[in-house]
Amino acid sequence: NTEKTQIKPFSWYPGHMKKAKDIIVNNLKLVDVVIELLDARIPYSSANPMLQEIIAGKPRLVALNKSDLADTKVTKEWVAYFRQQGIPAVAVDAPQGRGIKQLVSMTEALAKPMTDKLVSKGAKPRAARVMILGIPNVGKSSLINRLAGSNKAKTADKPGVTRAKQWIRLGGNLELLDTPGILWPKFEDMTAGLKLAFTGAINDEAIDRELITGVFLQTMAEMYPDRLRERYKLAGDLPSEPHELLELIGRKRGCLVKGGIVDTEKAQRIVLTDFRSGKLGTVSLDMPPQDDGMAEDEQ
Ligand code: GDP
Secondary structure (H helix, E strand, O other), X not given: OHHHHOOOOOOOOHHXXXXXXXXXXXXXXOXXXXXXXXXXXXXXXXXXXXXXXXXXXXXXXXXEEOOOOOOHHHHHHHHHHHHHOOOOXXXXXXXXXXXXXXXXXXXXXXXXXXXXXXXXXXXXXOOEEEEEEEXXXXXXXXXXXXXXXXXXXXXXXXXXXXXXXXXXEEOOOEEEEOOOEEOXXXXXXXHHHXXXXXXXXXXXXXXXXXXXXXXXXXXXXXXXXXXXXXXXXXXXXXXXXXXXXXXXXXXXXXXXXHHHEEOHHHHHHHHHHHHHOOOOOOOOOOOXXXXXXXXXXXX
């Protein structure tokens, strides 16, 4: 059923993408640097494919959010990878506030040359301005709330800007635009689309849950088999067929209907909910490109 296995989330049409891009491009004029928010579990898959083009040379910093759900070792490798590319990067956990201080100081450092340059050209010294960009569900609002929480006093609206822009003062010399830029996800890439679906970045209603749970279980069985064994009390070799694995998990979790048949839909929901809520432990599904001189990733 090709219609059902379609991954493309129906909520993004070319018109939506253009509108989202236009809003961002407008707001970009107001800021000195951007924070690209990625999901630490899937830094490649959660990146917007046109980001570089959209920000057109604005200095960028990468914040790997939801690092509490990602494999710490892999997140460190990603941070190192971005830094190697000359892009400052930091792992954060917006709700708990981990990495936030470092994020603020790194953003200040990144923006300083820009504001210094303005002053050297005779402009009045002003705070550096930053905005957050990311795909839906990556944690933009959580991060803004976290940053605003300790900096309740918002600065006044900027005169001369048609729509009221609220700026949140961060630290001594930095202001954050309180509206994030919402980017569309990378849905042309099937594998990335599946990973976005696992993490819940793409609405479940738009996708085939049977397909994504199957691929998810296969991926977990390859990359993190012990997590499945621990969570669902499975011993020994895991079935190589994802539907058999799902059935086994369903049985273990008592998802049975009349006649002892496994309620696979219920089992699918359990598996995905367990993953999304961290009950399968810390998991990273994208690895940084190996440094073989062939990194074709657009990052
Ligand atoms: P937005 O659509 O990018 O604004 O994303 P939200 O800020 O609304 O966050 C989407 C979901 O992810 C919410 O349920 C948040 O509570 C959750 N979330 C955001 N950041 C983190 C994080 O660092 N760790 C965890 N575990 N959950 C997070």
